[in-house]
Amino acid sequence: MFYRKTDFEFSKQSKDLIVSLFADRWKESFPHDVEYGSLKALGFDTNTIYEELNLFLLGYNLNCSYAGISIFLSNLREKTKTNPHIDILHKNKERLPIRSRFNIMILGNPEDPMFWWNKMKFGDPDHIENTFTYFGKPYRSFGIPGNTVEERWNYLREPTEIKNNLLTPSSFVNTINAHALELSPGPRLIVSVPFDKNIEDIACY
Numbered sequence: 001m002f003y004r005k006t007d008f009e010f011s012k013q014s015k016d017l018i019v020s021l022f023a024d025r026w027k028e029s030f031p032h033d034v035e036y037g038s039l040k041a042l043g044f045d046t047n048t049i050y051e052e053l054n055l056f057l058l059g060y061n062l063n064c065s066y067a068g069i070s071i072f073l074s075n076l077r078e079k080t081k082t083n084p085h086i087d088i089l090h091k092n093k094e095r096l097p098i099r100s101r102f103n104i105m106i107l108g109n110p111e112d113p114m115f116w117w118n119k120m121k122f123g124d125p126d127h128i129e130n131t132f133t134y135f136g137k138p139y140r141s142f143g144i145p146g147n148t149v150e151e152r153w154n155y156l157r158e159p160t161e162i163k164n165n166l167l168t169p170s171s172f173v174n175t176i177n178a179h180a181l182e183l184s185p186g187p188r189l190i191v192s193v194p195f196d197k198n199i200e201d202i203a204c205y
Contacts, residue, residue: 001198002163002174003172003199004172004202006056006172007169011048013048014049018191019189022189026075028075029077030074031074031080032072032076032083032181050064053191060202061205062197062202066196067098067194069192069193070194072188072190073190074183075186075188076183076186079182079184081180082180083149084115084144084149084152085143085178085179086120086127086177086179087122088122098176099174099175099176099195099196099198100173100195100198101175101192102170102192102195103172103191104167104169104190104192105167105168106190108183110165110166110168110169111164111184112164112183112184112188113182114163114166114181115180116160116162117159117178118160119157120177120178122176126144126145127143127144144178156178167190172199173199174198175194176198
């Protein structure tokens with residue numbers, strides 16, 4: 001199972017506040033990026049965002065305690081396929097799986113497709129540590145074999161699943177399998193909560 005759509009969305013007040021926190025980021029183009037932090041560190045401590053999110057997650061016996069909240073940002077100049085990857089939590093010198101995420105779109109094109117591959121999952125021997133290149137910048141991480149985004153897509157071959165219209169307005173998504181996106185140009189802002197639960201377990205609620 002790769003996703004479960006939901007009808008959760010933040011109130012207009014909360015959406016406006018989230019957008020305002022990152023208003024300065026849209027002055028220039030930049031690739032898919034992520035900001036991590038607690039609600040307080042991200043400026044969410046003086047509003048109802050945390051309460052709205054946790055009240056919804058409580059219905060699935062979930063909360064934000066596994067790895068806090070991530071904010072995914074991009075402001076691309078053209079349509080772009082992102083780097084195929086498997087999510088990992090680095091904690092106490094351990095590499096732990098992020099089995100799923102709850103993603104809520106604040107800005108962006110909800111029609112952008114997400115791709116998954118059964119060929120690779122967390123812990124597979126082909127999930128290697130290497131120096132990779134992404135948007136011209138080298139970084140060292142565990143990832144899909146290949147020196148470029150194109151090589152990694154070619155390595156994985158045809159996706160097992162493709163889903164458009166995923167974040168209208170939110171979804172639980174599988175992140176323990178290899179996955180990637182194809183993003184439209186322009187500002188994109190996603191609030192994301194990682195979990196150590198499989199989509200199948202979440203869907204039981």
